[in-house]
Amino acid sequence: MKKQNGFTLIELVIVIIVLGILAATAVPKFLNLQDDAKVSAMKGVESALHSAANIVYSKAAIDGVEKTADSSVVDAGATIETVYGYPEATLAGINAAIEVSGFSSKTPTTQDPQGDTITFWNGTASTATDTCVSYVEATSTARYKVVSELCNANTIQL
Numbered sequence: 439m440k441k442q443n444g445f446t447l448i449e450l451v452i453v454i455i456v457l458g459i460l461a462a463t464a465v466p467k468f469l470n471l472q473d474d475a476k477v478s479a480m481k482g483v484e485s486a487l488h489s490a491a492n493i494v495y496s497k498a499a500i501d502g503v504e505k506t507a508d509s510s511v512v513d514a515g516a517t518i519e520t521v522y523g524y525p526e527a528t529l530a531g532i533n534a535a536i537e538v539s540g541f542s543s544k545t546p547t548t549q550d551p552q553g554d555t556i557t558f559w560n561g562t563a564s565t566a567t568d569t570c571v572s573y574v575e576a577t578s579t580a581r582y583k584v585v586s587e588l589c590n591a592n593t594i595q596l
Contacts, residue, residue, distance in 0.1 A: 476560045480569040480586065483538060483558050487573050487584045490535035491524045498523035507578065524582040527554040527575035559589050 445453075494511060495504060497518075503509040504523030511518050518534040519526040525535045529543055541558045559570040570589040576582045 477569055479541075479560055480558075480571050483541060484571045484584050484586050486536045486538070487532070487571065490532070491573075491582050491584075494518055494520060494525050494535050495523040521554075522576040522578065522581075524576040525573075527556045527573055529556060531575075532556060532573060 494513070497511045497513050498504040498509070498520050501511055503511065503520065506523075507521060509520050511520055516534045519528070519531045521527075525531045532538060532543075538558060541560060543556060543558045555572050555574045557570050557572040559568060568589045570587055572585045572587070574583040574585065
């Protein structure tokens with residue numbers, strides 16, 4: 439008799455079941471890592487906005503324009519439009535202070551009672567679990583604000 443080499447049907451089924459179990463446990467962890475990475479990236483944008491606003495305010499204070507409603511400061515050759523010493527809430531104003539490439543953004547067309555706002559988000563922000571970061575420019579009575587919130591249709595409607 440010849441001896442045949444190979445796997446039996448039971449061995450193949452067991453291997454397929456084990457691979458299925460491993461895949462079922464690995465996929466949710468991978469998806470969770472993507473969500474964590476998006477949240478971390480938006481926290482980075484939030485921190486960068488805080489840092490840039492404070493640095494621009496310091497430069498405005500040195501130049502003596504920190505109490506002016508509409509002025510500008512020049513830092514490293516870049517002109518940054520300011521409102522009460524903090525960067526203006528426009529893409530040009532923020533991009534002059536920091537680089538926020540790779541993120542979507544929107545400046546609302548209507549004036550917010552708390553000040554003009556620009557909002558940044560990761561990707562398409564099509565779900566309510568994506569994080570948006572909004573920069574609200576300073577007013578005569580309040581300093582700037584950076585607000586981190588869940589995106590929704592009202593936040594990012596273009």
